[in-house]
Amino acid sequence: MTSRLQHQPSRRGFCLCCLAAPALAATGVWLTPQQAYAEALSIVEMIRSEAAKAPITTHQLRGNVTVLEGSGGNIAVLTTADGKLLVDAGINVSQRQISAALAVLGPQPVTHVVNTHWHFDHASGNEWLSSLSPRIIAHENTRKHLAMTQRVEDWNYDFAPLSAAALPTELFSQEHTVALKGNTIALSHYGAAHTDSDIAVHFVEADILHAGDTFWNGVYPFIDYSTGGSIDGSIRAAEANLAATTDGTVVIPGHGQPVSNRAELAGFPRHAGRHPRQGCRAEAARHDGRGDRRGQADRRMGCQMGWLRHRPGALHPACGCGCLTCSCFYMEPFRSGRRAMRDHGRMFGRAVAWGILLAAASMTIAPAAEVGMADIKRLTSTYPFAETLRKIRTALEDKGFTVFALIDQREAARSVGLDMPPTTLLVYGNPKGGTPPMLAAPDFGIELPLKLLVREETGGKVLVVYVPAAALEGRHGLPAGLATKPAGAEPSIAAAIGAHPD
Numbered sequence: 487m488t489s490r491l492q493h494q495p496s497r498r499g500f501c502l503c504c505l506a507a508p509a510l511a512a513t514g515v516w517l518t519p520q521q522a523y524a525e526a527l528s529i530v531e532m533i534r535s536e537a538a539k540a541p542i543t544t545h546q547l548r549g550n551v552t553v554l555e556g557s558g559g560n561i562a563v564l565t566t567a568d569g570k571l572l573v574d575a576g577i578n579v580s581q582r583q584i585s586a587a588l589a590v591l592g593p594q595p596v597t598h599v600v601n602t603h604w605h606f607d608h609a610s611g612n613e614w615l616s617s618l619s620p621r622i623i624a625h626e627n628t629r630k631h632l633a634m635t636q637r638v639e640d641w642n643y644d645f646a647p648l649s650a651a652a653l654p655t656e657l658f659s660q661e662h663t664v665a666l667k668g669n670t671i672a673l674s675h676y677g678a679a680h681t682d683s684d685i686a687v688h689f690v691e692a693d694i695l696h697a698g699d700t701f702w703n704g705v706y707p708f709i710d711y712s713t714g715g716s717i718d719g720s721i722r723a724a725e726a727n728l729a730a731t732t733d734g735t736v737v738i739p740g741h742g743q744p745v746s747n748r749a750e751l752a753g754f755p756r757h758a759g760r761h762p763r764q765g766c767r768a769e770a771a772r773h774d775g776r777g778d779r780r781g782q783a784d785r786r787m788g789c790q791m792g793w794l795r796h797r798p799g800a801l802h803p804a805c806g807c808g809c810l811t812c813s814c815f816y817m818e819p820f821r822s823g824r825r826a827m828r829d830h831g832r833m834f835g836r837a838v839a840w841g842i843l844l845a846a847a848s849m850t851i852a853p854a855a856e857v858g859m860a861d862i863k864r865l866t867s868t869y870p871f872a873e874t875l876r877k878i879r880t881a882l883e884d885k886g887f888t889v890f891a892l893i894d895q896r897e898a899a900r901s902v903g904l905d906m907p908p909t910t911l912l913v914y915g916n917p918k919g920g921t922p923p924m925l926a927a928p929d930f931g932i933e934l935p936l937k938l939l940v941r942e943e944t945g946g947k948v949l950v951v952y953v954p955a956a957a958l959e960g961r962h963g964l965p966a967g968l969a970t971k972p973a974g975a976e977p978s979i980a981a982a983i984g985a986h987p988d
Contacts, residue, residue, distance in 0.1 A: 530643045531892050533558065533607060538579040538883070542587040545745050547736055549669070549692025553744045554587050556580070558607025560744040562696045563588065564689065566667040569597030572620075573687045573696045573738075575611030579883065584611065596620045598664065600673065601654060602698030602740065603683040604631035604713065606645055612652035623664065624654035625675050627683035631713055635872050639712045642897060646876040676700055679723035680707070680740075682714025686730065696738040697727050701754055703742030724754050861957035865985035867940075867948040871908045874948050874983050875940055878912065881982035885975045887916045890935055909941040914975075922968060929962035938979070950983060952976075 537557050545553040554561040557576030561584070564571040570591070576584055588596065601609045601624040609632060612622060632648045656662075664671040670690040680699040687696040699707070700723035709715040728751060731737060737746040867874040879889055891913040899906045915935035923930045938952035954976060959966065979985070 529641055530606065530645075531889070534577060534579055535889070537577040537607075540580070540583070542580070542583045543744075544587055544590065547692070547694060547745065549689060549694065551689055551692055551694050552591060553738055554584060555744045557584055557611070559602070559605075559699065559740045560696075560738055562687070562689075562694070562738055563591060564666065564669060564671070565591050565594060566669065567594070568667060569594045571598035571600065571664070571666060571671065572596060572615070573600045574602055574608040574698070575599055575615050577607050578610040578613045580611065581614040598623065598666070600624065600664075600671070600685075600687055601628050602685055602687060602696065603681050604628040604636070605681070605699070605710070608698070608740070610648070612648055612654075616649070616651040621656050622652070622654040623656040623658075623662065623673070625683045625685050626657045626659055627681075627714070629654045629657055631681075631683060635870070637712060638710055640708075640710070642894070644872045646872040676719070676723040676726060678714045678716055678719040680715050680720055681710045684723065686727070688730065692736075693732070693734060694736045694738065695727065695731055697723075697740065697751075699740035700724060701727060701737065701739040701746070701751060703737075703739035703744075703746045703750055703754075705742040724751075727751055861953055863952055863954045865950045865980055865983065867950055868984035869948065870946070871940065871942045871948050874950065875910060875912070877982040878938070878940065878950070878979055881978040882914050882975050885916075885978050886918070887914045887975055889914045907942045907944065909939065912938050912940065914938075916974075919974060923964055926968055927962045927964040930958075930964050933958055933961065950979065950985065 540556045542554050542556040545555065547553065550565045552563045552565070554563060554576070557580035559574050559576065561576050562573035564573075570588065596615060596618045597620050599612065599615055599620045599622045601612070601622070603609075603625070604627070609624075609628065612632075616622070632653055634647050636645045636647075637643070638645070658673065658675070660675050662673040664673070668691070672688040672690055674686050674688075676684045676686060684698050684700055686698070686700070688694070689696075700720065702708075707720065709717060709720055727737070728748065731748045731751060733748055735748055737748065737751050738744060739746055743750075869877060875892070879892075882889055889912060891911075893911040893913070895909040895911060896906050913935050914937075920931075920934045924934070936952070938950060940948065940950050942948050958964070
């Protein structure tokens, strides 16, 4: 049985690449300010933004096992008389939708959470689930990555550690078994595969395998070499999945069509250099227009790297996209392939950086004429840089604000050969607060959306800088008192970071 809590198109049809189309890089056309801000969103922030509003679809399997689709990775739920066991926790911002879906399955509390690996789209939901006091179970490497600031190079993103309460506490290194009301849940470590923390979860009696991100059903896979993943390990994991299943096994992938089987699992591209549609590395090389002379890197990677590396903007035969941020563009290559990938990444980064700078100029030049040093407020955070950003984002979303963009200005500087301390501009707003001032004084829209700057000084001091609502009073003919409407988050931001005036 499949049910949708809201009637909207399913998100499983989107690969990671399709969350943003790099129009500037592909066409050479300059972007509007709004488009430039959209392009500036990192893939992580775009996924979070989508998850915050995406509906959850439920797929009823057998043996009281259900799949929840719509928040990052596919979530399996085993419902027993005493409680629910979740395989993966989804993305933290999906709490409202996941809670509603769980309530439909019954009143039982969540007693167990199993993380198939550490990535945010499978484990950041631990934060809100931890308030329910479940047993959180995972491989020991999952806890290691979640307990520290962890960078994923291919996403150009530093993930802040989870809170202590959200970390897995029931850990294992090779195998582990959970018994619940006549249900046996067998957990086993793949070894290094998609990451170094991936586990298989087998509902033994129901014969259902949750393969996590070692299986992407109909979606080109991503391999995180930053935390131990490799294509050889992913091949071994795919072969282990085949060995663990029969024609009667129901298979749940980490991403893609959430209800699968052994036949679809066998079609997963599991051989080095093998292309899911073109069939062999030689064919993939011919599609690239360069024959077989690319050598060792392409013999190993086939077209996984080669297609977009040499034909930026072309349609990739696996996923049909022409996007340089495609997940297949991020497959783990040999060193030579990685250098080529980064060269293209730098070219794309320079283009986006200029778009960001032009957008920022067009959106801020007019207010700058009226803003003086006395109008700027600076708060000192008690947390490190990445944690400060995470806490501010959470505080804003809890107050009903939307974070439109996180613009990494340090990365923009690096894309043109310069450097600066960690600096990120956060753009946010809420139509309920911003619309009344604009109705009263339309030109006030130049001040919106609201912005704040998080920057780190030498020595590690982290500052949060913004223009307070009081400084906007009376601008552009705005009646008194209306400037505070869009700025209701200021006290929450200060409290979230334990701030004091600089």
